[in-house]
Amino acid sequence: RLCRVRGKLKRRVWVREGDVVLVSPWDFQSDTRGDIFWRYRRNQTEWLRGHGYLKM
Template identity: 55%
Template sequence: MADDFEEDFKDDFEPEDEKPKLQEGEEVIRVRMPKGKEVLGIVEQLLGLRKMYVRCLDGKTRLCRVPGRLRRSMWVRQGDVVIIEPWEYEEDRGDIIFDYRKSQVDWLRRKGMLKDLEEF
């Protein structure tokens, strides 16, 4: 009788729709997308002192910098895909707030988010 109770109890609390299992070699990729006034861009030229020229998706080339709070944790190289937050009072400048990894860039290309940047 105790066995019947345990079986009934287990059936009531099992998840009905389980998450699909990942196949071998597959991984879940979480990609941060630009929000609000943020723009995607590609680093064109490193200028030194954590400043660089970035070609943005909106067609502008901006002089951008890595903010102090991110200097130790973010290393940006030429050709990296980044998220830029343009300054409110000077549209030709901005802050780099996120640097994409290679797997994230591949995901963005598959979804068609970087086609505009590769054209010009």
């Protein structure tokens, strides 16, 4: 999926390959495009995996 960083996060957050992010699909082209709303930190990702929210 092709995503863009939302305006509020654009200057504050760097997104790299392999990061876990929260994506909101667009109303149109929802199967191919979306906005990145949040990037999870490493400890947040580990917590999500430990509680069964992420299956990787």
